[in-house]
Amino acid sequence: MIEKPKGTNDYIHPESTLRKEITNKITSFLENLGYKPIETPVFENIELFKRSAGITSDIVSKEMYEFQDKKGRHLALRPEITAPVVRAIIQNNLLLNHVIKLYYVGSIFRYEKPQKDRYRQATQFGIEYFGQEDYLADFETILICHHIYNSIFNLQVEVHLNSIGCQECRPSYRESIFEYFSKFEDKLCSDCKRRLNENPLRILDCKNPVCKEISNEAPKSIDHLCTSCKKHFNNLLQTLNDFKIPIKLNTLLVRGLDYYNRTVFEIKCNNVDLAGGGRYDYLVREISQGKYDIPAIGFAGGLERLTNILQEQKTFKSLLKEKIRINLVSLTEKADKIISGIYSKLLEKIVLKKKINTPDIEIYLTKFENLSKALKASDKLKINYVVFVGEEELNQDEVTIKNMETGKQQRTKIESFIPTLIGLLKDE
RNA sequence: GUGGGUGUAGCUCAGCGGUUAGAGCAGUGGACUGUGGAUCCACGGGUCGGGGGUUCAAAUCCCCUCACCCACCCCA
Missing domain, CATH: 3.30.930.10 (Bira Bifunctional Protein; Domain 2)
Known part of the structure; x- marks a missing residue:
């Protein structure tokens, strides 16, 4: 690895x-x-x-x-x-x-x-x-x-x-700092002994307690x-x-x-x-x-x-707005074309989102062998709306939209799916 | 660079010389084949960070090494 x-x-x-x-x-x-x-x-x-x-x-x-x-x-x-x-x-x-x-x-x-x-x-x-x-x-x-x-x-x-x-x-301040710390040279930490010649101002920044103590009485730059x-x-x-x-x-x-x-x-x-x-x-x-x-x-x-x-500080959660998640599920191969058609239409609508003024959404395109598995998986994904097409819907040219929070669901004709969904989203 | 702590399942950890290394959570399947969350059952999953050593026997003890966490230095 x-x-x-x-x-x-x-x-x-x-x-x-x-x-x-x-x-x-x-x-x-x-x-x-x-x-x-x-x-x-x-x-x-x-x-x-x-x-x-x-x-x-x-x-x-x-x-x-x-x-x-x-x-x-x-x-x-x-x-x-x-x-x-x-x-x-x-x-x-x-x-x-x-x-x-x-x-x-x-x-x-x-x-x-x-x-x-x-x-x-x-x-x-x-x-x-x-x-x-x-x-x-x-x-x-x-x-x-x-x-x-x-x-x-x-x-x-x-x-x-x-x-x-x-x-x-700064030159005259540097000089007075140098003079001041020179008096305490043997007490300073090894780093500060080196700093004394290289860059005496940095001694002021030292966290060593002894150096800190000495620094407290050092000449201040704002006075120079x-x-x-x-x-x-x-x-x-x-x-x-x-x-x-x-x-x-x-x-x-x-x-x-x-x-x-x-x-x-x-x-x-x-x-x-x-x-x-x-x-x-x-x-x-x-x-x-x-x-x-x-x-x-x-x-x-x-x-x-x-x-x-x-x-x-746990104040970050407001920065992570949850989006409305929509799972488009095909329950049978015969429904694939309808579900993928809806998916592609939704993609276009996301691009045009500003016009329809709905909350931000995430869309998923999935396929399951039965509805029970589809719902279970959607639950794990924290899906808000499951949209599915199986044998029953196919026979009537419809899709089912299920609200996962309330459990309520409705059937709608395929042609009117997008407006129906937009209507639901506007109420969110 | 110096000092301390920790590495065991996807995650959180237990086991600290003695059968075949465990638990909870997560995952998968089923009970329930078109209605999710709960419950129950089953299943899958591990070079015990890596290498070497001691021992009849090492996840466990010793040495080395790597990684992560923490402190110092310094800095964002």
């Missing part, structure tokens, strides 16, 4: 249906806000990720699926989607437009030990908003992200928010912001506050990807990280090698984490 690779998942109904419904809700919402879909390859030149996420980040240094193709090209399965999107808009010269709003839904790959809410192939959805440096873009992005979880899916979420400054103010960063952040806070978006200022939030600046945020529910994002004003310049200098902001959310939490 060949089994699926470690950390991957097969999604089968009803979960597959739930995932599709969730995705549809998110994407149709984003399309109403003017975001356009974008799709990029699942693998890219490995340099793209090394340059964007940062060579010292865990995602790039130890979690990437790297490989060489037959020509020896160094490639990687994408561990995140922001950098590929940036690469795509540069390559397609989309940056000639002032403002670009994009959304995506796609797979990411990280070589990690699988556990709850963590898989080697996962699905992320997200938006990327290019060309707007003003804090209103930050507001829009956070509002959208919050709305998806809070309003569309009814989850009690927290928005954790921080500002990590820009090119102007330059005038324009401070104004940007204060305006954002004020606006989020005005619109009653519940935010939690988290001065320890720095995020694991190197490309962020200014605003960074995460969405949490019951201590589960559902989404994260932030501003990345220098990434386009970095990837385009200076050709373009365009500010941007975005976020990414995990589809599996959202699906899991909705299943845990």
